[in-house]
Amino acid sequence: MKFAFTSLFATLAYTLVAVAQPPLQTTINFDDRYCVGSTSLQTTACSTGENGLITRGFPTFGSLPTFPAIAGSQFVEGFNSTSCGACWEVFDPNTGRSVFLTLVNTAPTGFTLCTDTLLALTGFNRTNVPNSIPVEARAIPAADCGL
Numbered sequence: 707m708k709f710a711f712t713s714l715f716a717t718l719a720y721t722l723v724a725v726a727q728p729p730l731q732t733t734i735n736f737d738d739r740y741c742v743g744s745t746s747l748q749t750t751a752c753s754t755g756e757n758g759l760i761t762r763g764f765p766t767f768g769s770l771p772t773f774p775a776i777a778g779s780q781f782v783e784g785f786n787s788t789s790c791g792a793c794w795e796v797f798d799p800n801t802g803r804s805v806f807l808t809l810v811n812t813a814p815t816g817f818t819l820c821t822d823t824l825l826a827l828t829g830f831n832r833t834n835v836p837n838s839i840p841v842e843a844r845a846i847p848a849a850d851c852g853l
């Protein structure tokens with residue numbers, strides 16, 4: 707009993723620390739390729755392998771519950787990353803809007819979103835949208851993205 711209790715307490719403490727993490731300051735950019743629902747996940751780093759999304763029953767971008775709110779991210783290190791399918795909340799302090807994104811691929815910095823998703827979040831349009839927009843981001847449970 708004592709061991710079980712200690713282990714449960716450690717789990718709770720760890721969870722509380724994780725929840726209390728301040729949001730990460732990062733940037734977002736956009737790519738229309740993330741807006742195409744028929745695109746196979748075979749074209750991404752999150753294809754097959756134990757952590758791949760095809761392996762977990764999601765063959766295309768459009769098959770993911772949050773689509774078109776999906777993203778490439780620097781937090782996906784490469785093929786078979788344990789961050790494949792991770793759910794992140796991205797908050798735009800300028801609009802006060804946020805979006806839950808399912809990670810599907812790598813990206814050089816921050817997060818790369820479907821253009822329409824980024825415009826809805828930031829309030830920019832295709833004429834005036836900057837190449838890089840500062841945001842706050844935090845990892846949330848995958849269940850919040852329906853995975």
Ligand SMILES: *[C@@H]1O[C@H](CO)[C@@H](O)[C@H](O)[C@H]1NC(C)=O
Nearest residue numbers: 754755756757758786787788
């Ligand atoms: C993928 O990563 C997991 C660990 O997260 C590992 O067990 C597995 O062997 C890796 N490779 C493939 C092809 O699944």
Ligand SMILES: *[C@@H]1O[C@H](CO)[C@@H](O)[C@H](O)[C@H]1NC(C)=O
Nearest residue numbers: 825829830831832833834835
């Ligand atoms: C984009 O937004 C700017 C600033 O609000 C506005 O002046 C411009 O007309 C908009 N362009 C389009 C194509 O909607």
